[in-house]
Amino acid sequence: MVCDRCKGKYVGASATGKRHRYRYYICSTRQRYGLTGCDAERIRADELETAVFAALVQLYAAPDLLADATTAHRKDAAARTRQNQKELTALDAELRKTEAATQRYMLAFENGTVTEDMFGDRVHELGATARTLRAHRAELHAAVDPANTGIPTLAEIDVVRQQLATAAEHASAPVRKALAHAFVHELRVEARNRVRPTYKLCRGLPATNTDPAGRGVRTMKPVAAPTGFEPVPPP
Known part of the structure; x- marks a missing residue:
């Protein structure tokens, strides 16, 4: 929060x-x-938690909103992947140049055409550059890893909607609280009677004993999709 x-x-x-x-x-x-x-202002915990779960159930009951969120995320992920690939290509070229320059200095030192001082300083500098490039390259490679694998399908969203609806009707307050916590990315408190949540989109309920039907359901990488609600103000 x-x-x-x-x-x-x-x-x-x-x-x-x-x-x-x-x-x-x-x-x-x-x-x-x-x-x-x-x-x-302070916010009553029980009333906030009840409102968060109710808004979560309402969110998953709006398939059009969730479809728009997943489509937008896929487009953003594809754009980021294309940009990262461009940066990787440029980094690979720069790394090859740096490694080639290091090799030339080593050959020149072996042939006696550069002094030890010149060799040491320059090779140390090139080595630091190469390490920085490799580290950045590793970060970009990790970011290029397929981002769409964690996005739920509409069928999976509908299953979660049904599970949440069942939990809303039959689960205890602690179970509903745990489920809401698993799906919440952020709660931003704008006022005592206005808290704006950002939820995660998941492929299933958490694989814990908070599952209202007692089943273990896999939870995948979340996608944040904003929505809003106004909890009942505490007395």
Whole structure:
């Protein structure tokens, strides 16, 4: 959870009311420095968690919105892959030039046409350049790894929708909380009665005992798709 005012994190806390103890979330900046640090309001945990899960179920019940999100992600991933491939081609060419220059200096040193001082400084510089290029090359190779493998299909989204609907009707509050947590990428607190979530798109419910039907279902790499909701303000 992120405070939209000060960009600090929200943290969990608890307090004792007239009848019982209750949980709430508070901006860490306000908790540490008081109202002079941040005047963002506290949020009741149970009401927030209920609203987050309800919004999650509502999101998965909107196939058109999710289809648009997955299509946009695939396009972005394809564009990033093309750009990374261009950078890889340029890096490979630069690395070949650097390695060739290093080889020339080594041959020149063996032939006695450059001094030891000249050889050492230049080869050290070329070696550092080559290491930097190889590190960047490895990063780009990792980024080029197919990004579409984690994007759920519409059929998979429909299965998750049905599972979430079942959980909404039959699962206990702790189970619904755990499921919402598994699907939440970020919660941005704009006001006491307005929290904007960004959810992950997953191919199934988490493979944990929070599955309402007791099945282990694989969870794949998430895709963030924003939506919004307004939780009920705490008393």
